[in-house]
Amino acid sequence: MDLEKTFKGLILLRVVIVGATFISALYAPYDEKYMEQGLSPVVYFGSVVSLVGMASLVLLYKFIPWGRIIFTISIVSWVLSVFLSPEYYVPKGHIFDALNWINGAVTGGIFAMLYLTEIKERFVRKI
Numbered sequence: 804m805d806l807e808k809t810f811k812g813l814i815l816l817r818v819v820i821v822g823a824t825f826i827s828a829l830y831a832p833y834d835e836k837y838m839e840q841g842l843s844p845v846v847y848f849g850s851v852v853s854l855v856g857m858a859s860l861v862l863l864y865k866f867i868p869w870g871r872i873i874f875t876i877s878i879v880s881w882v883l884s885v886f887l888s889p890e891y892y893v894p895k896g897h898i899f900d901a902l903n904w905i906n907g908a909v910t911g912g913i914f915a916m917l918y919l920t921e922i923k924e925r926f927v928r929k930i
Contacts (some may be wrong), residue, residue: 810916814864817909821857826904830898846880849884852877863913871917871926878914 811910856877916922 806916806920806922808919810913810922811864813913813916814860817906817913818860820859820898820902821853823901824906825874827896827899827902831899833849843889845884846890849881852880856881859863863917864926868926868928871923874913874917878910884915 856874859870859873859877863874864870918927
């Protein structure tokens with residue numbers, strides 16, 4: 804039971820971190836020379852993947868089996884989009900970078916618990 808609380812706590816922590824990251828990105832320094840560059844299609848793809856990943860957290864929180872599959876696919880797609888996307892052209896600051904690192908650690912914790920602990924048994928479909 805304690806493992807379940809930890810798992811749900813990590814999911815809630817990830818939601819809070821993503822929200823805080825979004826808010827910190829809104830208050831990034833504005834410089835017109837950076838705004839002249841257009842966004843890559845990979846950035847749009849990454850945004851869609853992030854939204855799907857956030858939706859999958861609801862499924863994980865409720866222990867719905869499809870949540871594990873969708874979360875895994877979204878994490879793999881998210882990592883691919885991070886490697887394929889161009890470098891940030893707007894400096895975001897130390898808070899944004901720190902939140903991104905913490906987000907990765909929490910996501911890794913959720914991912915590890917999904918496949919390496921007894922939590923994985925909660926996502927098995929009952930026939």
